[in-house]
Amino acid sequence: xTSSSKNISLAFFIVALVCIPFADLVVxxxxxxxxxxxxxxxxxxxxxPELSILADSLINTVAFAxxxxxGAAVLGLGLALIFKSRIxxxxxxxxxxxxxxxxGLIFMQVYGLSATTGILxxxxxxxxxxxxxxxxxxxxxxxxxxxxxxxxxxxxxxxxYTWLPQAWPxxxxxxxxxxxxxxxxxxxxxxxxLPTLGFYLxxxxxxxxxxxxAGLLFSFFILIATIRWWLHSKYIPSTxxxxxxxxxxxxxxxxxxxxxxxxxxxxxxxxxxxKALLNGDIFAVFxxxxxxxxxxxxxxxxxxxxxxxxxxxxxxxLVLLFYPWASKVFFPKRFSLMRGFGRSALLILRSVxxxxxxxxxxxxxxxxxxxxxxxxxxxxxxxxxxxLMRHSEQLNYRTDSGRGLNxxxxxxxxxxxxxxxSLLLYRWEVIIRESAILGILGITTLGFYIDSAFEDIxxxxxxxxxxxxxxxxxxxxxxxxxxxxx
Amino acid sequence: MFKLDHYNLDTRLLDIxxxxxxxxxxxxxxxxxxxxxxxxxxxxxxxxxQVAWCPQEHGLVEPLSGYHNIYMGQLDQHNAxxxxxxxxxxxAKPKQQITELSAELGLISEQLSKxxxxxxGGQRQRIGIGRALYRQQETFIGDEPVSSLDPVQAQQxxxxxxxxxxxxxxxLHNRKQALENxxxxxxxxxxxxxxxxxxxxxxxNKYQAGLLDSxxx
Numbered sequence: 001x002t003s004s005s006k007n008i009s010l011a012f013f014i015v016a017l018v019c020i021p022f023a024d025l026v027v028x029x030x031x032x033x034x035x036x037x038x039x040x041x042x043x044x045x046x047x048x049p050e051l052s053i054l055a056d057s058l059i060n061t062v063a064f065a066x067x068x069x070x071g072a073a074v075l076g077l078g079l080a081l082i083f084k085s086r087i088x089x090x091x092x093x094x095x096x097x098x099x100x101x102x103x104g105l106i107f108m109q110v111y112g113l114s115a116t117t118g119i120l121x122x123x124x125x126x127x128x129x130x131x132x133x134x135x136x137x138x139x140x141x142x143x144x145x146x147x148x149x150x151x152x153x154x155x156x157x158x159x160x161y162t163w164l165p166q167a168w169p170x171x172x173x174x175x176x177x178x179x180x181x182x183x184x185x186x187x188x189x190x191x192x193x194l195p196t197l198g199f200y201l202x203x204x205x206x207x208x209x210x211x212x213x214a215g216l217l218f219s220f221f222i223l224i225a226t227i228r229w230w231l232h233s234k235y236i237p238s239t240x241x242x243x244x245x246x247x248x249x250x251x252x253x254x255x256x257x258x259x260x261x262x263x264x265x266x267x268x269x270x271x272x273x274x275k276a277l278l279n280g281d282i283f284a285v286f287x288x289x290x291x292x293x294x295x296x297x298x299x300x301x302x303x304x305x306x307x308x309x310x311x312x313x314x315x316x317x318l319v320l321l322f323y324p325w326a327s328k329v330f331f332p333k334r335f336s337l338m339r340g341f342g343r344s345a346l347l348i349l350r351s352v353x354x355x356x357x358x359x360x361x362x363x364x365x366x367x368x369x370x371x372x373x374x375x376x377x378x379x380x381x382x383x384x385x386x387x388l389m390r391h392s393e394q395l396n397y398r399t400d401s402g403r404g405l406n407x408x409x410x411x412x413x414x415x416x417x418x419x420x421x422s423l424l425l426y427r428w429e430v431i432i433r434e435s436a437i438l439g440i441l442g443i444t445t446l447g448f449y450i451d452s453a454f455e456d457i458x459x460x461x462x463x464x465x466x467x468x469x470x471x472x473x474x475x476x477x478x479x480x481x482x483x484x485x486x
Numbered sequence: 487m488f489k490l491d492h493y494n495l496d497t498r499l500l501d502i503x504x505x506x507x508x509x510x511x512x513x514x515x516x517x518x519x520x521x522x523x524x525x526x527x528x529x530x531x532x533x534x535x536q537v538a539w540c541p542q543e544h545g546l547v548e549p550l551s552g553y554h555n556i557y558m559g560q561l562d563q564h565n566a567x568x569x570x571x572x573x574x575x576x577x578a579k580p581k582q583q584i585t586e587l588s589a590e591l592g593l594i595s596e597q598l599s600k601x602x603x604x605x606x607g608g609q610r611q612r613i614g615i616g617r618a619l620y621r622q623q624e625t626f627i628g629d630e631p632v633s634s635l636d637p638v639q640a641q642q643x644x645x646x647x648x649x650x651x652x653x654x655x656x657x658l659h660n661r662k663q664a665l666e667n668x669x670x671x672x673x674x675x676x677x678x679x680x681x682x683x684x685x686x687x688x689x690x691n692k693y694q695a696g697l698l699d700s701x702x703x
Binding site: 144154156169 | 530534535539540541543544545546547548549550554557558559560561562563564565566569570573614617618621
């Protein structure tokens with residue numbers, strides 16, 4: 001472990017400790033036991049909705065995710081190759097700074113509850129994410145092959161012979177992982193009314209039909225856990241399988257309602273601007289923005305930062321605790337039972353939408369920052385632990401290396417630590433972004449105010465706050481880039 | 487051809503003065519961490535566009551085949567489209583050239599079509615040398631290029647390198663290889679040149695031979 005990794009880790013830890021007294025971490029006296037008991041009962045005795053509804057919602061969920069990820073991966077790769085350009089970086093940072101849900105809410109105003117809304121809501125932010133991740137993966141590759149080439153070799157040839165082939169396996173595995181994320185996003189989009197699994201999940205939750213909620217949640221787990229059987233086949237190469245699925249997905253999309261160009265124009269030219277601006281009253285415009293900034297945006301920013309900081313450090317601690325239990329490195333064949341258990345636990349942690357975690361924790365701890373921090377940390381820890389576990393298995397170890405705790409402390413953890421830190425720093429931005437989703441449950445992050453603005457049909461305020469949250473993400477992104485360069 | 491004048495590189499190279507003319511065969515000897523690699527890098531950077539460069543890590547691109555890894559030596563000779571097509575399906579002309587070259591390196595065509603990640607250490611080293619040879623330059627600079635090969639194979643590869651290059655500068659860890667094949671030997675330790683002598687001197691002159699022994703003390 002380099003000394004800069006140590007310093008960075010320590011700095012984050014201390015900042016998190018300082019944050020604790022300022023964050024809203026009160027445990028309210030609540031009586032959650034009745035509700036929890038009903039949830040528990042639902043989990044034990046799940047029920048499933050009608051088969052046609054379940055199948056329809058599953059197909060929509062998969063179709064949105066598949067089409068969006070394929071489009072985003074291709075666009076992202078293109079952007080990654082020109083990622084040195086500041087404009088490209090700012091563009092990718094801005095589009096991924098806005099959560100899928102809010103892209104969904106924006107497109108809904110124009111395209112209604114349609115497949116276009118569902119796909120664009122995922123495709124746009126994912127393009128920004130792919131661009132950044134692919135650029136970073138390419139950056140991490142060895143520079144040595146390049147030094148052995150003739151200095152006059154052109155850029156394109158250099159890319160296709162040295163950078164891309166080296167980065168390819170990692171890019172493919174990242175895309176697979178992103179597909180899983182897209183399934184989650186696609187599900188979550190149901191929360192705002194799109195016809196995916198989340199739509200029925202939210203309805204069941206809100207109506208307290210926990211047996212049906214559990215049934216839907218289990219269907220979702222099964223969908224994710226079986227990806228390796230239905231998306232990657234030993235018998236059919238993925239170069240055939242993926243195009244086949246894409247074609248099927250196109251046919252499976254729900255019919256889109258007619259869209260009138262005028263609604264897009266109306267939305268862009270009128271709805272999203274404050275009235276004062278449309279009237280040309282400069283002073284009123286100024287007063288409006290000042291009010292929004294001081295009374296809404298800044299307190300919300302503060303809460304968002306505090307909670308995400310705590311969530312991030314907690315995530316890091318949990319990851320270091322979780323990842324060995326699922327890794328072949330520590331639990332080889334003989335212990336496959338333990339490893340299987342570890343992997344399933346990580347799968348559940350990373351695939352349960354934070355929303356569900358937060359909902360349960362809200363019942364236990366009452367409405368404070370605690371449910372948000374726990375939900376974000378548990379979900380992200382599940383995710384990063386999984387990636388780190390995979391990374392640990394890809395390294396080569398000496399056959400005479402130590403075992404158990406010694407192996408963990410002396411060999412594996414120091415070697416995966418830089419990767420761990422970079423995943424976590426990358427996730428920092430995502431955590432802030434994901435805190436948006438929790439706003440919907442009433443935790444006063446930026447997302448809470450954005451959601452209420454959409455609910456009040458105050459698109460002007462919604463847009464302003466979305467821009468603020470995008471700026472926050474860009475700032476965090478460039479800060480984390482600087483830290484990683486240390 | 488190469489000239490360093492009181493050259494310093496933080497603590498790795500200290501006050502190095504050196505000149506190497508075209509046509510010379512120079513071996514660098516010295517303990518690991520002594521500065522051989524840094525010195526080679528400095529020489530390589532002086533005229534990178536005229537040097538076949540073979541770094542210690544080989545710089546292989548793991549997922550690509552041995553063929554493609556060798557072909558990379560001539561990316562500059564073709565346009566990007568040609569290179570792209572060749573990446574997808576090896577083209578006849580370079581394929582023939584590279585098959586001939588690898589036969590001389592002791593590689594069979596099956597090893598050329600495998601991704602280099604599947605090859606053994608010695609085979610990988612040959613592929614790395616293959617890329618440098620395929621550059622077809624007059625000067626070869628290599629950092630322990632034959633370290634993973636047995637003495638007989640190493641000797642064959644060294645001879646191949648000599649046959650195809652006028653000027654050769656290699657870092658070696660094998661004294662015998664250096665004394666048998668090179669005209670001029672430079673000993674380097676702790677970032678400084680300990681001796682820079684013609685081979686004959688090192689064999690005949692007792693003082694010089696002592697310097698050679700002292701390198702590894």
